Amino acid sequence: MQLSKDDLLRAYRIMKTVREFEERLHVEFATGEIPGFVHLYAGEEASAAGFCMHLDGRDKIASNHRGHGHSIAKGCDVHAMMAEIYGRETGLCAGKGGSMHIADLSMGMMGANGIVGGGPPLACGAALAAKKLGTGGVALAFFGDGASNQGTVMESLNLATVWNLPCIFVVENNGYAEATSSKYSVSCDDAADRAGAFNMPGVVVDGHDFFAIHEAGGEAVRRAREDSAPTLIEVKTNRYYGHFEGDAQTYRGKDEVKNLRANRDCLDLFRARVTSADLVEDAELDAIDGEAGDLIEDAVIKAKAASRPAASELLTDVYISY
């Protein structure tokens, strides 16, 4: 499938917005003003953009603890996300969820998730609902290499095949489950190898290459939407920061991140290719850079200025009566 110029600019805008969001959080978290934990997605942006560009209002995603990129790519409001992370009443969850519980059902974003391997069962449920209701929607679960070892993920892969669910399982293998290398902890090395055991296709794509992800993602979404059939895709990617902000990362090589930023950065690679092909001008991308920076600056200012939830709100939104 050929990407139009509008598609290319949209892809860059998503990736750049995520990058600016995460780089800024890295700085802001160090000030101590942000409550709870944050897990940054910088370095992995091509994955969120490459998949979510194929999704529409009918579709749902389930995310994980590293969910900011997924949320932005699925269309969550950046101001409300930032306010949520700051714990303000203007946040997506009224400031009571924080980074690891960002959710916006109106955008099909079923939530970041603090439970490792918690997303795939939710995606199966959403896919089953879409199938039963005949909406034409699909569900996509983003999870990591650590989660790929969890029983919940195995059960979800099994269920998705048994029920022919329109579901896509995306393993974002960034090399480490917290501090444990996937080379040590994933028995089959490529998590995609597990797909065969559940009778579904499993492929590996380069997580630094937006075009590779976008193409494989398009085929997986088509297969889910048209054939109601599940797919597992493993994205080989890297994160630029620690498992969480404050992680000393003693388990990583000395220049590992420096080399990744210099040679494998998904935004740099994207820019080089679209400009050398004369499809997009550098100036157009520069303009997006500026707009993304301004957007995040404004989001931080507004988040800091917003009020915290009132004490009287403590027990609202906690339980739902059916």
Add this chain to the structure above:
Amino acid sequence: MSLDDHTPSVGILANPAAGRDIRRLVAQASVFPIAEKRNMITRLFTSLGALGVATVYMMPDEIGIANRIRHALETPPPAGQTWPEVVFLDMVVEGSAADTLVAVEMMAALGVGGIIVLGGDGTHRLVASRAGDIPLTALSTGTNNVFPAMREATIAGLAAGLVATGQVPGAEVSERNKALRIDVNGVASDLALIDLCTSTALWVGSRALWRADGLDQLFLSFAEADAIGLSSIGGIIRPVARGAKGGLWLNLAEPQAAPMVVTAPLAPGLMVDIGIEAVNDLRPGEAVPLRAARGVVALDGEREIEFSPTDKLAVRLEWDGPLTLDISKVMAYAAEQGLLTRVDETSRHANQQGE
């Protein structure tokens, strides 16, 4: 290094990424797990060790084959077996195709008597670009390949070991292959072993080429009638043997606008209508310019080179591809010479007396 300079060492190059691409999603290509590659390699150790190959050089990798082999080496080989010493090359692993190129160059510098390749057409293409005259034992890890064959690793190891140890003369059991060379702006850029195809797709993307739309020109070094992949297009129309002097080049078109249409198996489980505009002989040494102004060049089925209107590209067929061992020939030679036979002199003497 010539075929007759024998050293008791062999290189094994197993592509950890082979068998994972998008053809598992868009077609029904087989999945070849790393665990099975590891098993194949240990079977190679068994036969290489049995023939006296002292050292095996291997490429380290990020994904897991090297890790699995190190794990296998932590316990002694099965009773009665002697495995060669396994040395992992001292190189920086980038996790890309460049690793294969570096590893092959290092193996060549170490004077290996052969390289056993586990992978698909793409892996063999990379190895061929750096192997020079080192004979390759080509093993397929999947059903989606033309250049390497699906062979039992134990037998392939025997063949490679017999040649590497000098028991079978390499020159008698190896074959030179053709190569399709691509020149970009007058500079030799890369090669394909079987097929080189241009497409109007703009991006390398997920690499594999499986859609008919946008295919523009196809160059084939050989085209067997029972092939899978792009070369099946030529194989259906005008088969060309692997050892035939020349090749083919075809101009392709949309099926509805073409004078001829073939339904070709472009990947396992995938039959696609391809429009044929023209079929031409490709003579060795002749440079054929590409007609598309913008697009991608796929080498052995994988998109590799993006080009724009400022680039000038041409394709040549040359007889300077890699040397490959004919495993059947090696084993037949060994049988004829009794190289794998041991005769008990006492019982032979007794038998002769009884006659």
